[in-house]
Amino acid sequence: MSSTMAGALFVASLVIGLALAYRPLGDYMYRVVTSTRHLRVERVMYRLVGVDPGGEQPWGVYARSVLAFSTVSILFLYAFLRLQHYLWLSLGFPNVVPSGAWNTAVSFTTNTNWQWYSGESTMGHLVQMAGLAVQNFVSAAVGISVAVALVRGFARKQTDRLGNFWVDLVRITYRVLLPISAVAAIVLIAGGAAQNLANGHDVHTLAGGVQHLTGGPVASQEAIKELGTNGGGFYNANSAHPFENPTTWTNWLEIFLLLVISFSLPRTFGRMVGSNRQGHAIAAAMAILALGSVITINVLQGLHHGTVPQAVGAASEGVETRFGVLDSATFASATTLTSTGAVDSFHDSYTALGGGVTMLNMMLGEVAPGGTGSGLYGMLVLAVLTVFIAGLMVGRTPEYLGKKIGAREVKFASLYFLTTPTLVLAGTAMAMATAWGKAGMANSGAHGLSEVLYAFTSAANNNGSAFAGLTVSSTWYNTALGLVMLLGRFLPIVFVLGLAGSLARQTPVPASTGTLKTYQPLFVGMLVGVTVILVALTFLPALALGPLAEGIQ
Amino acid sequence: MRLPMWVSQHLAALRALLVLTVLTGIVYPLVITGVAQLPGLKHHADGSLIKVGDKTVASALVGHLFTDSDGNPLVQYFQTRPSAAGAGYDPTATAASNLGPESVVDTLPDPSKPGDAGKPSLLTQVCARSIAVGKLEGVDGRRPYCTPDGMGAVLAVFHRDGLTGPVTRVVSLNQACPARPFVSTYQGVPVECAKFGEDYSRGVVTPIRGDAPAAPAVPADAVTASGSGLDPQISPAYARLQAARVAKARGVDVSAVLKLVDAHTTGRALGFMGEPAVNVVELNVDLDRTYPIHG
Numbered sequence: 001m002s003s004t005m006a007g008a009l010f011v012a013s014l015v016i017g018l019a020l021a022y023r024p025l026g027d028y029m030y031r032v033v034t035s036t037r038h039l040r041v042e043r044v045m046y047r048l049v050g051v052d053p054g055g056e057q058p059w060g061v062y063a064r065s066v067l068a069f070s071t072v073s074i075l076f077l078y079a080f081l082r083l084q085h086y087l088w089l090s091l092g093f094p095n096v097v098p099s100g101a102w103n104t105a106v107s108f109t110t111n112t113n114w115q116w117y118s119g120e121s122t123m124g125h126l127v128q129m130a131g132l133a134v135q136n137f138v139s140a141a142v143g144i145s146v147a148v149a150l151v152r153g154f155a156r157k158q159t160d161r162l163g164n165f166w167v168d169l170v171r172i173t174y175r176v177l178l179p180i181s182a183v184a185a186i187v188l189i190a191g192g193a194a195q196n197l198a199n200g201h202d203v204h205t206l207a208g209g210v211q212h213l214t215g216g217p218v219a220s221q222e223a224i225k226e227l228g229t230n231g232g233g234f235y236n237a238n239s240a241h242p243f244e245n246p247t248t249w250t251n252w253l254e255i256f257l258l259l260v261i262s263f264s265l266p267r268t269f270g271r272m273v274g275s276n277r278q279g280h281a282i283a284a285a286m287a288i289l290a291l292g293s294v295i296t297i298n299v300l301q302g303l304h305h306g307t308v309p310q311a312v313g314a315a316s317e318g319v320e321t322r323f324g325v326l327d328s329a330t331f332a333s334a335t336t337l338t339s340t341g342a343v344d345s346f347h348d349s350y351t352a353l354g355g356g357v358t359m360l361n362m363m364l365g366e367v368a369p370g371g372t373g374s375g376l377y378g379m380l381v382l383a384v385l386t387v388f389i390a391g392l393m394v395g396r397t398p399e400y401l402g403k404k405i406g407a408r409e410v411k412f413a414s415l416y417f418l419t420t421p422t423l424v425l426a427g428t429a430m431a432m433a434t435a436w437g438k439a440g441m442a443n444s445g446a447h448g449l450s451e452v453l454y455a456f457t458s459a460a461n462n463n464g465s466a467f468a469g470l471t472v473s474s475t476w477y478n479t480a481l482g483l484v485m486l487l488g489r490f491l492p493i494v495f496v497l498g499l500a501g502s503l504a505r506q507t508p509v510p511a512s513t514g515t516l517k518t519y520q521p522l523f524v525g526m527l528v529g530v531t532v533i534l535v536a537l538t539f540l541p542a543l544a545l546g547p548l549a550e551g552i553q
Numbered sequence: 554m555r556l557p558m559w560v561s562q563h564l565a566a567l568r569a570l571l572v573l574t575v576l577t578g579i580v581y582p583l584v585i586t587g588v589a590q591l592p593g594l595k596h597h598a599d600g601s602l603i604k605v606g607d608k609t610v611a612s613a614l615v616g617h618l619f620t621d622s623d624g625n626p627l628v629q630y631f632q633t634r635p636s637a638a639g640a641g642y643d644p645t646a647t648a649a650s651n652l653g654p655e656s657v658v659d660t661l662p663d664p665s666k667p668g669d670a671g672k673p674s675l676l677t678q679v680c681a682r683s684i685a686v687g688k689l690e691g692v693d694g695r696r697p698y699c700t701p702d703g704m705g706a707v708l709a710v711f712h713r714d715g716l717t718g719p720v721t722r723v724v725s726l727n728q729a730c731p732a733r734p735f736v737s738t739y740q741g742v743p744v745e746c747a748k749f750g751e752d753y754s755r756g757v758v759t760p761i762r763g764d765a766p767a768a769p770a771v772p773a774d775a776v777t778a779s780g781s782g783l784d785p786q787i788s789p790a791y792a793r794l795q796a797a798r799v800a801k802a803r804g805v806d807v808s809a810v811l812k813l814v815d816a817h818t819t820g821r822a823l824g825f826m827g828e829p830a831v832n833v834v835e836l837n838v839d840l841d842r843t844y845p846i847h848g
Contacts, residue, residue: 001825009825045576049569064559068566076570120645130578137577138570166569173573178581185585186594192614195589195598200644203602203609206837207619207627213600213612214644220585224577237638237647240780242614243600248819248827306654307760308675311698311705314773317675318649321634321774321786322819324828328780345780346649349675355653447653469651550655 004302007326010252011294014330015287017256018263022283025260026267032175033148033168034272045170056161059501062149063494065165066142070109070490073135077105080131090124091199103478108135110489111143111371113225113232113341113464114481116473120214120235125197132232133221137181140228140261141172143373146493147265150377151272153500154401157508162500176261177228184223184257191253192246193219218243226257229371231341231464239331239344240320251323251344255331258340262369263287265376273401277519282379285527289368293361294333300354301329305551309351318346329354336361339371341464348443348451348467355467356547359454362461363539364531365420371462377496379527383518384413384499386530390516390523400518402508412499419491420460421538423484427456428542436476442469450546455481460488603838611834616785617642619837626689629802629846630837631787631795634774635682638782649780650675657698657707657760659727661749676705676760677727682776683769690794695765696776700735704728706763708739709756716757724753736761770794786830789818803844813839 038046038053046053057065081101084090096104100116107114113136119128145168152162189195198215205211218234222244225232239245245254263283270279302325304315319328328345335342336358347358361368367378388405391398398405405413431437431452441448451470458465459481466472472481516523556564589598596602601613611617618641619630626632639646652675660672673681680699687694700706704727711722723744725734730746737744747753772790792814800807817836820829 001821003828006821006825006828013825045572048572049565051565051569064562065566068559068562069569072563072566072570076567118646118648120647129582130574133582134570134574134578138573166565169569170573173577178577182581182585186588189585189589189594189597192597192601194600195586196600197586198599201609203611205617205619206605206610206841207617207621207630209618209620211611211615211617211642212645213602213615215600217582217586219589219598220582235647235781237649237781237783240649241647242612242781242783242785246597246601246614247822249822252822252826307657307698308652308654308679311676311679311696312773312777313696313767313769314777315654316773317652317679317777318780319777320779320781320784321788321830322784322827327827343780346651348651348653349649351654442651443653443656444658445655447655450653467651467653468649469653550653553655 003324003326007298007302007330010327011298011330014252014255014259015291018259021260022264022267025264026279027271029176029264029268030271032171033268039174042170042174046166049166051164051166053164053167056164058160059149059162059497059504062162062165063497066146066493066497067490069165069169070142073109073138074105077108077131077135078102080127081105084124084127087124087126089126089197093122093124096122099475099478100473103482106482106485107464108132108230108232109139110462110485111139111228111230111339111374112459112462112485112489113230114459114466114485115232115236115464116478118236119233125216128221128234129217133224136221136224136228136230136232137173137177138169140177140230140372141169143371144172144176144261144265145169145373146496147373147376150380150496150500151269153503154403155273156504157506159504160501162497162504177224181220181223181227184227184253185219187253188219188222188250191250192242193222193250194243195219214243222254223257225342226254226340227261229258229262229338229340231335233342239342240346245344248322248327251327251331254342254344255334258338258342259334259369261372262338262375265373269376269380275519278401281519281524282376282383284524285531286367286369286375286379288524288528289364289531290337293337293357293368294330297329297333297354297357298326300351300357301325304351305353306351315351315354318349320344332358333361335465336463337366337368337370339366339374339462339464341458343465346468347454347465348469352447352547352551355450356543356551358465359450359457359547360535360539360543362457362463363424364535366461366463367531374462381413381416381496381499382531383527384409385417386523386527387516387518388413389530390526396514399509399515402511403503403506404509408502409499412495412502416492416495416499417534419495420488423460423488424456425542427460427480427484428453431456431480436474440471440474440477442471446546446550450550453542453546456484459484462489603834605838605841610838613832613835614785615642615644615783616834619833628798630840631792631799631833633833634784634787635678635776635778636782636784637778642783644783648782650778657705658758659705661729661747664749674705674727676707679776680705683771686771686775690798692770692794693766694771696769696771697762697765697767698760699763699765700728702732706735706761708744708759708761709753710739710759711756715755722756724756726753726758785834786832789814789829789831792818792831792836799840803840803846805844809844810840813843
């Protein structure tokens with residue numbers, strides 16, 4: 001079989017796998033977030049936490065709970081990193097420096113998992129599994145909780161209650177993320193992934209050299225790293241590392257895991273608003289954008305345009321032999337379409353335009369399908385903007401799922417949309433105007449700008465992947481990117497919850513003949529159009545100076 | 554006494570974090586580690602170690618260097634890919650090169666610092682590796698955009714009016730003086746070698762394709778570094794290229810070596826996932842066992 005055919009089948013099999021999971025996983029998550037029964041373990045947890053699981057919260061309290069939990073998480077993780085040397089399983093590594101600890105604490109709490117450090121030479125096993133990996137679970141659960149709260153805003157009427165954050169957090173962690181991760185971790189070990197608490201050991205190789213093989217609880221972290229769209233690698237090489245991603249089929253599984261929750265949540269949404277068709281429409285818009293991106297990157301990497309790829313005869317720099325160029329391109333596309341940021345090949349060495357598409361994926365706002373939860377709420381905000389624009393065209397008050405999209409709703413949606421471009425463009429401009437920003441570049445010219453633009457795009461969209469040539473371990477980059485990640489995560493969350501609160505209070509308007517049917521292909525097309533056009537207008541000038549300038553030489 | 558709302562909220566948050574840390578940060582990884590002790594999983598969980606006699610020599614998943622202490626390839630072993638991990642295949646410093654597709658201009662060595670190697674561009678690294686592998690395996694190591702001496706074939710072309718107008722000066726950027734430029738003239742202008750420290754930034758960087766064959770004899774994976782820097786595998790094409798040299802060094806028939814290569818070739822999973830690949834570590838261990846070198 002030719003590589004092209006195999007690459008196409010690889011994509012097709014992922015589409016089939018995700019389509020098969022859509023209904024059962026979406027329905028299961030629907031039951032998890034709407035059930036009125038508490039499991040016994042969960043009751044124990046609520047008692048330990050000291051909250052009443054029956055008490056529902058208005059949007060302000062829900063938002064403050066999210067922020068309180070995240071603030072405590074950042075402080076806890078910061079302390080953990082600063083004190084790791086004194087803890088069990090530290091492997092003798094020193095405490096993490098203050099700016100690095102700040103950056104990493106924010107990075108993992110915000111579901112970004114941007115890594116300025118190399119895991120194998122910075123982090124002990126305990127801090128990885130009980131510090132970083134915990135945030136892999138709970139930051140994903142926070143994202144899904146916020147998405148569910150927004151959907152409740154659409155589904156409910158004349159109430160100020162959006163559910164209970166603590167219940168959502170515990171249930172999603174315990175009933176969704178934990179069981180799937182456990183199964184996936186075992187399967188990854190069966191494929192060859194490492195899972196031990198050893199310090200690693202020196203081996204004397206056949207050639208007479210000495211090699212220090214590393215150990216660690218890798219598989220358990222790898223599973224949730226993908227499932228929770230986190231992306232923070234146990235090792236610097238991330239999912240290219242053979243202990244994290246040993247075979248061609250674990251590569252398939254990891255791509256599947258990082259897409260499956262985000263692609264199934266529209267089903268949960270459809271069930272909650274009482275119309276499966278609405279869920280299908282959102283999933284269809286996500287799928288169109290995702291397939292377009294996957295195919296584009298595959299084609300660009302396959303054609304290997306550019307001086308070095310032409311000299312080599314393939315875009316194989318930074319690519320593992322077992323995965324090959326095309327499956328690596330599919331991984332690159334999936335990881336940047338979601339907020340994962342794990343990599344099985346290194347985007348910095350991609351063809352200029354192929355690397356440019358990974359950047360464009362993040363600039364879309366990570367809505368196709370986006371991060372766990374954040375993808376759904378991002379897409380729903382774009383849907384609100386779409387009905388607003390459609391309403392302007394025909395001169396009617398826009399409505400979505402029976403809720404009027406008035407001035408207040410559009411304000412929240414616009415603020416949401418404006419946050420990340422502001423952070424990306426202002427951050428990049430600031431870095432380019434200062435000596436510390438330019439000091440980090442590994443490549444010169446247009447590619448150097450791409451490295452910086454990629455870094456701020458990745459941080460503001462909570463992705464975490466990088467054009468990794470950029471040296472970001474300086475105090476300046478750690479501080480600036482930490483701030484960008486923090487604002488890029490929590491400002492949108494507050495706007496989304498505000499939108500949810502304002503929607504929940506409304507009385508639904510009955511559908512009339514003039515109502516835009518938001519489950520029809522016309523709407524899906526408009527939603528895709530709005531997503532692409534808004535992005536293109538915002539980021540085209542920046543892209544023209546970076547990847548486009550490099551790619552059309 | 555009732556605590557203010559914001560205090561009790563943060564206390565609840567802290568307690569929630571601690572409860573979830575115990576559940577997902579302690580219980581979960583330890584249970585998985587426990588399950589990983591089952592037969593069938595334990596070998597993988599421990600890192601897929603390979604033993605020769607009672608000595609651990611490698612992990613089947615992690616490549617290593619098959620070179621002597623000076624970094625020269627040991628001819629009796631199949632060679633792994635180039636690696637950007639530390640000094641090569643260092644699991645404590647996994648890394649990719651992260652050099653971009655237009656990384657074509659070298660930083661030249663500083664003549665005032667003896668032993669300074671400068672900073673070669675990705676293009677020059679590819680060209681140099683291709684020549685070296687070609688020499689080792691006895692095939693043509695030339696590639697497009699490479700000079701015959703294994704540098705990136707890149708000219709700085711100066712025009713009278715900046716980007717336009719007649720060519721006034723041409724420098725071969727990666728060939729430090731006193732090297733002889735790979736072409737003597739460009740558009741009628743003689744080509745100069747490059748001097749360290751001179752600013753050529755006003756010239757237009759122009760890679761020259763040259764007349765190397767479009768399908769080079771040295772495969773792509775032999776001249777590019779992997780993402781992890783630990784890639785234990787090479788393409789079947791690169792393995793076949795090396796088979797004759799290894800067979801000669803071991804004094805056995807090349808078909809016997811090729812048979813072992815086939816035995817350590819993994820096809821695509823389910824027929825369509827990934828690319829076929831040869832595990833160099835396992836292959837070399839097997840070679841030592843099957844066709845040991847005495848002496």
